[in-house]
Amino acid sequence: MPQPAGGRGGSARTLTAAACLVLGLGLIGGAVAGSWLADGTGGGTAAERAFTRGGTLWRTVPVDELFPPALRGDAAGPGGAERQWTRIGVAPDSGCEEAFDPLLEKALAPVGCARLLRATYTDATSTAVTTVGLLVTSADSRGMRDLRRRFADERLDERTDLMPRPYAPRGTVAERFGAAQRASWSVSVLTDAPAVVYAVTGFADGRTGTPPQPAALATRPGATTAPAQAGLGHEAAALAGRVEAGFRRALRGSGREDAR
Numbered sequence: 001m002p003q004p005a006g007g008r009g010g011s012a013r014t015l016t017a018a019a020c021l022v023l024g025l026g027l028i029g030g031a032v033a034g035s036w037l038a039d040g041t042g043g044g045t046a047a048e049r050a051f052t053r054g055g056t057l058w059r060t061v062p063v064d065e066l067f068p069p070a071l072r073g074d075a076a077g078p079g080g081a082e083r084q085w086t087r088i089g090v091a092p093d094s095g096c097e098e099a100f101d102p103l104l105e106k107a108l109a110p111v112g113c114a115r116l117l118r119a120t121y122t123d124a125t126s127t128a129v130t131t132v133g134l135l136v137t138s139a140d141s142r143g144m145r146d147l148r149r150r151f152a153d154e155r156l157d158e159r160t161d162l163m164p165r166p167y168a169p170r171g172t173v174a175e176r177f178g179a180a181q182r183a184s185w186s187v188s189v190l191t192d193a194p195a196v197v198y199a200v201t202g203f204a205d206g207r208t209g210t211p212p213q214p215a216a217l218a219t220r221p222g223a224t225t226a227p228a229q230a231g232l233g234h235e236a237a238a239l240a241g242r243v244e245a246g247f248r249r250a251l252r253g254s255g256r257e258d259a260r
Contacts, residue, residue, distance in 0.1 A: 087120070
């Protein structure tokens, strides 16, 4: 018996057409997704993309954003005292040669040195000088986590034979700030970006003979060492913390720009 129009034959043709449509949409969708992943706009998590941006941020962020000309800490000194700092010199971005004591250079070697950025500050009385550094590494997130774990487990940031070296711009109050003048320091290994932030502080008058003490110990309540009583541990910790916070703000800002 002949099938009515739109019967079994029509249903078969309809199903075939629908299957072709679904297949075509799937192929198109796959191609779009493939190109989306290939150009990096959708690859990885937000944290992974932010980590990657951290390795190139120094190329686009103005130096005044990474190392502001003036910084202030409302409770950054001993006993919560206010502190103010003025930038007195910015080093040309460079590699890491002669920037660290040999053993610190060896400890940092596994993460590599893609670029080193440094600036030196003095306090409001021009009696203390501090070099702050931002080491951009070539490591992945696992490498940075491993380095941070090693620093914590072995207390590498507390060893006086693993200190950063100063940047002493000529013609400034820091021109006599050398390795022998170092009194306190701080080293922070980041894991959300391929970077190490550090600071090293000394007296501006060029004095030597002050046994150096890490900022983590010189800022403890009741500490009586010369770096502690002079507030040099607070100088190193506060300036390193502010540069690290500024770097992270710039990183978040670049992420918002990429999302537009």
